[in-house]
Amino acid sequence: MFEADPGLIIWTWICFITLVGLLAKFAYKPIVAMIESRAISIKEELESSEKARQDAEALLVQYQSQLDEGRAEVQKMIEEGRSVGEKLKREIVDKAAEESKELVKKAQEEIEREKKKALMELQEQVAELSVQVASKMISETLQQKDHEKLIENALAQVKEDYAKTQ
């Protein structure tokens, strides 16, 4: 057991050195290459997923701010529309009230004018009739009765005309 055995030593070397050579070529090289390539790909995947996450977050923030902006804009537009509508409404109502007042005023003036005109016409007719009566009285010698009759006629005529104008 303790005696030196050169044969065994040499066999050990042969076995071990052969095994080192064979394993280095056929086992370690491919296995280590696989481990390393996998480690690299895992690292890359982690990095790319991290980048994707950051991109997504940035995008989310951007969208959020856009949404907020849009919301504020819409709010502003609604506000503006409301105030414009309010103003318009007021304007229309004011204008309508003014116009109606104007119309009423015009109509009254018209009535007044017509009334004046009618009275003037009446006066003219009365004068004309008076002239006619006077001329008839002058041109013809009339009897009392005729005079009375004439005046009555003339008055009836006036009454009739006046009734017509009223």
Added chain:
Amino acid sequence: MAEAGGGAAIDPLHHFEVHPIVEFHVGGLDLSITQPVLWMFIATVATFGLLTFVAATLKRYPKGLQNFIEMIIDFLREELVINVIGKEGKGWFPLIATLFLFILSCNLMGLIPGSFTPTSNINVTAALAILVFFCVQGAGIRKYGFVGYFKAFIPSGVPTWILPVMLPIEFISLFAKPFSLAVRLFANMMAGHMVILVFLSMIILFKSVFVTPLPVIGVIIMYAFEIFVALIQAYIFSVLTASYLSDALHMEH
């Protein structure tokens, strides 16, 4: 000495005697295939077969056996080589990994009933230790040159009068390293088997059915412990090799 079952004494060392199975002589050298040589062959072929099988059927998404082997390889590479020696130790990875795997499989061979543990023979462990010794010196000489490497054994600033004391100590420690490597592995592997054999001898010695369960339980416990020792000793041998290589490659410290 006494024959098995003779009752007087059973020699557990008998198990460790080396017998040639196939006689084979080259010149004056006895290269006979003995039991340790045979089991070393088996261990070598088994290790090579297992690893090349895994390497030949590598999958991008590992499972089962590939996962297990990759874990061992990665552990040896990261923890033993890169952590202990550093990046420049990558070239020594095949040596250190093979030391671990070879010693482990040789140790585990001993757990097969009727087998012979190659690493329980001092010649096998000495052969590995001598190989490691030359690799370590070679690594140092290659990096620092022959003169530079051996000059580094004397730290600068050491007073001259202390050299006669220091040089023999350095010299002894140089050879004590491989010696301790060889003896540690051999002694551990032999002792474990010896304990198992002693337990088994007890069954024969006491010749009693009532005592038998005790040694059987002892053997079972020792067997479990031996698996652990097989792993630990393989690890110790390879981690010490890595650390010796690291020392030889970092002489400036």
